[in-house]
Amino acid sequence: MFPNTLQISLLCSLMLIGLGLSAQGTRCDDIQPFCAGDDQLVFPNSNAGVTGTIVAEEGPDYGCLELKRYPAWFYLQIEDSGDLEFLIAQTENADGSGELLDVDFVIWGPFNKRDNYCSASILSEENLIDCSYEKDAIEIANITNAKEDEIYVFAVLNYSTLPGYISLEQIEMGENSGSTDCTVLDGVLGHDKVLCSQNETILDAEIDGASGYQWSKFDKNLNDFLTLSGETDSNLKVSESGTYKVLVEDGDGNNDIEDVINIQFYDRPNIQKPAESIAVCQKGNIVDLTQKEQELLVNTNFTEGYEIEYFETQQDIDNDEMIAKPSLYTAEVSETIFVRIRDLFTGCYSEISEIQLNILQLPQMKFPEEIEMCVDASGQFQEELVLGFDYGKNYNYTWLNGNEVISNDFEIYLNQQSVNPEYSLVITEAITGCEVSYSTKLKYVSEPESIEVEILKANFGQNWNVEVRAEPFLGHSSEFEYRLDDGLYTSQNVFNNIEKGVHEVSVREVGGCGGVLKDQFTVIGFDFFFTPNGDGINDRWKVTTDKDYQILNIKLFDRYGNFILEIDPKGEGWDGTADGELLIQNDYWFRLEYISPTTNGKKEFSGHFTLKR
DSSP: OOSSOOOOOHHHHHHHHHHSOOOOBSSGGGOEEOOOTTSOEEEEOOOTTTOSOOBOOSSSOOTTOSOOBSEEEEEEEEEEOEEEEEEEEEESSTTSOSOBOOEEEEEEEEEOTTSOTTSTTTSSGGGEEEEEOOSOSEEEEEEEEEOTTOEEEEEEEETTOOOOEEEEEEEOOSTTBOEEOGGGGGTTTOSOEEEESOSOEEEEOOOTTOOEEEEEEEETTTTEEEEOTTOOSSEEEEOSOEEEEEEEEOSSSSSOEEEEEEEEEEOOOOOOOOSSOEEESSTTEEEOGGGGHHHHTTTOOOSSOEEEEEESSHHHHHTTOOOSOGGGEEEOSSEEEEEEEEETTTOOBOOOEEEEEEEOOOOOOOOOSEEEEEBOTTSEEEEEEEEEOOOOTTEEEEEEETTEEEEOSSEEEEEEOOSSOEEEEEEEETTTOOEEEEEEEEEEEOSOSEEEEEEEOOSSTTOEEEEEEEEOOTTOOOOEEEEETTSOOBSOOEEEEEOSEEEEEEEEETTOOSOOEEEEEEEOOBOSEEOOSSSSSSOSBOBOOBTTBEEEEEEEEOTTSOEEEEEOTTSSOBOSEETTEEOOSEEEEEEEEEEOTTTOSEEEEEEEEEEOO
């Protein structure tokens, strides 16, 4: 562009690059470039708080605009030919909220790069493209049939005079839609350059129609630019850091272009590759990647500060997608992490280094959840239990019984029951400290300590039910099975329909631990009830005899334990009277002594029955 002399400074160039549009010229001589790009552009409007230019300057033909309050001047360059449509809006706040403010505009063009955009002859009625003076906060501006490299000038006016923000957005128009060229934001030479590990660069100021070029370099001692002798081509080879200026001449000296660029050459930061990988104890563990920082920084050469960036893949480096929290990285597989260092002063990056993550294959020991151990009454194991395996000198071993450390050998030998049946092993990799642990619980079983037989009353008849209760030794969790006489062992401890006489019950641990505990019991036959009403049925209560035992005596008691009388075991039975009087209907108890031929010892048997009237 050639509006007399225009110098685009480093600061201005960087601001425009970063924001697309961040400043405005309130006079055409201060006109600023902009491009629409793909995003909505938002910038502060001109108002009394930022400029003393209340009314647009005289000279240009403003077309439909009657009042030309607080202008903002911009120009754009066409990249792709076609039609362009822009939505222009003005609101109180940058996010489009708040009060709607009246906005007006006018567009001139097309021009070429050598035209003086601000002259009255250029911004004339003949070159008016579009204009709006409506009382609206939203306007539509159109440029039709635009050609590549053409220049168009915008004046956007703040009719309301209030502070606010103007937004500009290009509307997609389909296949015939044109586009704006964002390289205009960089001036002739482009934006400033920071060159890392390069010895030279080429500055290109070539513009069609230019008659000559003059290059100069800023001298800090003189505080001014000094002409570079013999440098009159459109290109300049630069191998030293500094600020360079080019004057692009148009032949008559009226529309020369002047642009400035700053060039800095820097060395890359040095980076080292860690000698050792990072050992990851197991899949899914959290790893601190920064633990290798000091190794990476050996022989570094930073100007000031630095930043270390970590990446999972080369593609992530290309996309600048860093690992967000390198100190809390989750390692799922053995992998290579890519690392680079950024010098915060120069912005230069080091070459890519690598950190290797290796997920360790720790020992995989199979401990059963529970181990059943046969013990005797004193808690001694029937067989010695050996736990553990030697995985080599790279591992340390810690055995615990509950929370108590009991051994640091790779295996333990257990012979006796302990108070705490839980055992665990911690295997530690000696170099990395990675741990894996296994645990098991011992279940102590043994033969029964004691058994108890309870004879249960049958519903009717002369058959009985028997319940056998077996008690394990203290601290044991034994399960038992039961046998009556010469029958089969069963898990059921109640036997039904047992005939009167002498019987034997056997109890053993289901797994065969220990011996068999046996006991004998006698089922005495007696009537459960009798009805002494003289009808000849159940008129007398009696205890039946059997060849397997001899009854010595039978004593009767009331429900409160008071003695009533003694009856003859060989007699006809009891008729329900005492001392010639009828006793009331109630439950009565009896106790008898008998001798079993198999044991030749006296035993007692008791029970109860019912007198019904």
